[in-house]
Amino acid sequence: MHEMGIVTHLAKTLDETAIENNLTKIGSVTLQIGEVSGIMTDYFVECWDYFKGRHPVLKDSTLKLEQIPAVTWCNSCKKEYETVKYGRECPYCHSGETWLLKGNECIIKEIEAEGGNNP
Numbered sequence: 652m653h654e655m656g657i658v659t660h661l662a663k664t665l666d667e668t669a670i671e672n673n674l675t676k677i678g679s680v681t682l683q684i685g686e687v688s689g690i691m692t693d694y695f696v697e698c699w700d701y702f703k704g705r706h707p708v709l710k711d712s713t714l715k716l717e718q719i720p721a722v723t724w725c726n727s728c729k730k731e732y733e734t735v736k737y738g739r740e741c742p743y744c745h746s747g748e749t750w751l752l753k754g755n756e757c758i759i760k761e762i763e764a765e766g767g768n769n770p
């Protein structure tokens with residue numbers, strides 16, 4: 652239930668944002684999800700629909716998902732490579748001394764809303 656936890660947290664954040672900014676309705680939310688974050692987007696959308704029914708401010712909202720490609724850094728040869736294609740071993744020097752640069756995130760990129768004090 653990884654996704655449900657994230658959506659719960661997200662819905663709470665959006666509720667608080669709406670209250671703080673006097674928003675009456677959230678139109679769309681753009682989320683960036685890392686390629687190796689472990690989030691299944693289909694299931695994520697299902698969770699979102701469930702929360703839409705429970706949070707009036709989200710009732711007419713649209714969820715937009717953007718995927719962030721995963722990139723790994725090799726500390727031995729100082730190169731970057733595609734995580735999904737090559738995994739933990741560097742394709743250039745076959746070192747295992749590598750770490751994920753990006754691709755594990757779940758970020759709210761943009762919220763479009765009605766009401767509030769938009770410029």
Ligand SMILES: [Zn+2]
Nearest residue numbers: 725728741744
């Ligand atoms: Zn390397």
